[in-house]
Amino acid sequence: MGLKGKNKPTRTVIVLTIIFLAIEVLDELVDGVGGAAYPLIRNDLHLSYVQVGLLFAIPNTISSAIEPIVGIFADIGRRRQLILGGGIAFAIALLLMSLSYNFLGLLGAFILFYPASGCFVSLSEATLMDIAPKRQEQNMARWALAGSVGNAMGPLILAGAIAWHQSWRSTFLVLAILTVFAIALLWNKPILRATASSQSEPTHNFKTGVSYAVDALKRRTVLRWLTLLQLSDLMLDIFGRFLALYFVDIAGINSSQASMAVGIWLGCGVLGDFALIPLLNRVRGLDYLKLSAIVVLCLYPAFLTIPNPAIKLVILGFLGFLNSGWYTVLQGQLYAAMPGQSGTVMTLNNLAGLVGGLMPLALGWIAQQYGLQYAMWMLLVAPLALLRLNGEMGRWGDGETG
Numbered sequence: 001m002g003l004k005g006k007n008k009p010t011r012t013v014i015v016l017t018i019i020f021l022a023i024e025v026l027d028e029l030v031d032g033v034g035g036a037a038y039p040l041i042r043n044d045l046h047l048s049y050v051q052v053g054l055l056f057a058i059p060n061t062i063s064s065a066i067e068p069i070v071g072i073f074a075d076i077g078r079r080r081q082l083i084l085g086g087g088i089a090f091a092i093a094l095l096l097m098s099l100s101y102n103f104l105g106l107l108g109a110f111i112l113f114y115p116a117s118g119c120f121v122s123l124s125e126a127t128l129m130d131i132a133p134k135r136q137e138q139n140m141a142r143w144a145l146a147g148s149v150g151n152a153m154g155p156l157i158l159a160g161a162i163a164w165h166q167s168w169r170s171t172f173l174v175l176a177i178l179t180v181f182a183i184a185l186l187w188n189k190p191i192l193r194a195t196a197s198s199q200s201e202p203t204h205n206f207k208t209g210v211s212y213a214v215d216a217l218k219r220r221t222v223l224r225w226l227t228l229l230q231l232s233d234l235m236l237d238i239f240g241r242f243l244a245l246y247f248v249d250i251a252g253i254n255s256s257q258a259s260m261a262v263g264i265w266l267g268c269g270v271l272g273d274f275a276l277i278p279l280l281n282r283v284r285g286l287d288y289l290k291l292s293a294i295v296v297l298c299l300y301p302a303f304l305t306i307p308n309p310a311i312k313l314v315i316l317g318f319l320g321f322l323n324s325g326w327y328t329v330l331q332g333q334l335y336a337a338m339p340g341q342s343g344t345v346m347t348l349n350n351l352a353g354l355v356g357g358l359m360p361l362a363l364g365w366i367a368q369q370y371g372l373q374y375a376m377w378m379l380l381v382a383p384l385a386l387l388r389l390n391g392e393m394g395r396w397g398d399g400e401t402g
Contacts, residue, residue: 012190013131017139019185020124023087024143025150026182027121030094030113030175032154032266035240036259037168039248041106044168049245049372051103053364055110056241060357063114064350067122070115071347072209074123079343083127086119087183094176098169118350126342129335137332141280144328145273151240152266155259162256213344217351225334226348228386230356232326235296235319235382238360240265242367242376243316250373251309264313265320272324285329292322293386300383304376326386 034041042052074082093113100106125143129136161171216222243265247258279288296319303315338345367375 016131016189017128017142019182019189020128021142021146022185023121023124023182024146025153026175026178027117028147028150029154029157029178030172031237031240032151032262033158033168033171033175034154035151036155036158036244036262037171038241039244039255039258040168042245045101045103045106047103049364049368051364052245053361053367055103055107056238057357057359057361057364058107059110059114060360061354062111063118064353064357066115067118067350067353068213068347070119070123071126071343071345071350072206072213074126074343074346075212075341076206076209079123079127082119083123084183084187086116086121086123087179087186089113089116090120091176091179091183092116094172094179098172098176118346122346122349123343126346129342129345130340133339136335137280137285138277140328140332140335141273141277141325144324145270145277148266148270148273148324152263152270155263155266159256159259159263209344212341213347216338216341216344217348219337221337222334222348225330225337226352229327229330229334229349230352230359231385232323232330232382233356234359234379235300235323236327238363239379241360242363242372246372246376247309247312250376251312253309257309261313261316265316268317268320269324272321273328275321276325276328279325285325285332288325289329289386292325293383296322297380297383297387300380304373323382 038052041047047055070082089112093109093116096109096112097106100109128139128143132139157174158168158171161167240262244255244258244262247253247261248255251261253261276288299315299318299322303312303319306312306315334345334349335342363375363378366378
C-alpha cells in the first residue's frame with residue numbers, strides 16, 4: 001500500500017508531462033498552419049502588409065499587457081483555473097478564425113487567441129518546469145521538440161486539406177475540435193497538487209507576487225535573458241510568419257510551393273531539436289548558442305541574396321536546423337535564474353513582449369514602404385545580438401545564471 005502511494009505522484013507527473021507536451025504540439029500546429037496559410041488568408045481577405053503586421057502586433061501587445069497578471073495569479077494558486085479557462089478560450093478563438101471573412105473579424109479572433117494561448121500553453125510550459133525542477137533543461141528540450149513537430153506538421157496538414165478540396169478555414173475548425181479533446185484530458189488532473197512540492201517559497205497574495213516580479217526585473221541576469229529571448233524571436237517565430245510571403249512575393253514561387261518551403265524550415269527545426277536533447281548532455285547550451293549564431297550570421301545573407309529558389313531552400317533547411325535550440329537554451333537559462341517562480345517567468349516574458357510585440361508591425365511597415373526584401377534584412381539583428389552580448393560579457397553563463 002505504501003509503495004502504491006509512493007508511485008502515484010510519479011505516474012501523475014508522467015501523465016501531466018505527456019498532456020502538456022501534447023498541448024504544445026497543438027499550439028505549434030496552429031502556428032504552422034497559420035504560417036503556411038498567410039498567403040491564402042491575405043488573398044481571401046485582401047490584406048496589405050501593414051494589416052498582416054497589425055494581425056501580429058496588436059494581439060501580441062494586448063496579450064503582453066494581460067499575461068503578466070496571469071503569471072502572478074498562477075504563482076498564488078490560480079493555475080488550474082487559468083489553464084483550463086485558457087484552453088476553452090483557445091478553442092473558441094480557433095473557431096472564430098475559421099469563421100472570419102474580413103480583417104476585423106480575424107483581428108478579433110487573434111486578440112482572443114494570444115492571451116488564451118498564454119494561459120493554456122505558456123502556463124503548461126511553466127507547470128512542466130515546476131513538476132520536475134531537476135530536469136528543467138531536458139524538459140525544455142522536449143518541449144521545444146514537441147513544438148517543432150507540431151510546427152512542421154502544420155503546413156502538411158494544410159496541404160492535405162487543400163488536396164482534399166478544403167480551405168484554411170476547415171483546418172482551423174479541426175484544430176478547435178482537437179483543443180476540446182486536450183481540455184477533456186486535463187480536466188480532472190491534479191495540477192496544483194503536482195506542482196505544490198516545487199514551490200519552495202509559496203506566494204500567498206497578489207501584492208507579494210508583484211513585489212517578487214519587480215525584484216526579479218531589477219536583476220541584470222534576468223534582463224539579459226529576457227532581452228535575448230525577444231531579439232532571438234526575429235529569426236524564429238517572426239521569420240516563420242513572413243517566410244511564406246517572402247517565397248511568394250520575392251522568390252517568385254506559388255503558394256503551394258511556399259508551403260513546402262515552410263515545411264522544410266520547420267522539418268529541419270524538428271531535426272535540430274531532436275539532436276539537441278542528447279547534445280545538451282555533452283555540450284553547454286550556451287556554447288551551442290554562440291556557435292550556431294555565428295553560422296546563421298554567415299548563412300542568412302546568402303539566403304537573401306542568392307536568386308535560385310532551390311539553393312534558397314537548401315540554406316533554409318540549415319537555418320531551421322541551427323536556430324532550433326535558441327529558445328530552449330535562452331528560456332532554460334531564464335527558468336534557472338528564477339527557481340520556483342515559473343509563473344513570474346511568464347509575467348516577465350510578457351512584459352518584455354510589450355516591446356517585442358511591436359517588431360512584426362515595424363517589419364510590416366518597412367515591407368510596405370521599402371519592400372519585403374529590405375525588411376527581411378532586419379532579422380540579422382538576432383544573431384548579432386547574441387554575439388554582441390557574448391563579446392561584452394567576455395564569457396557565457398556566469399555565476400548569476402545558475
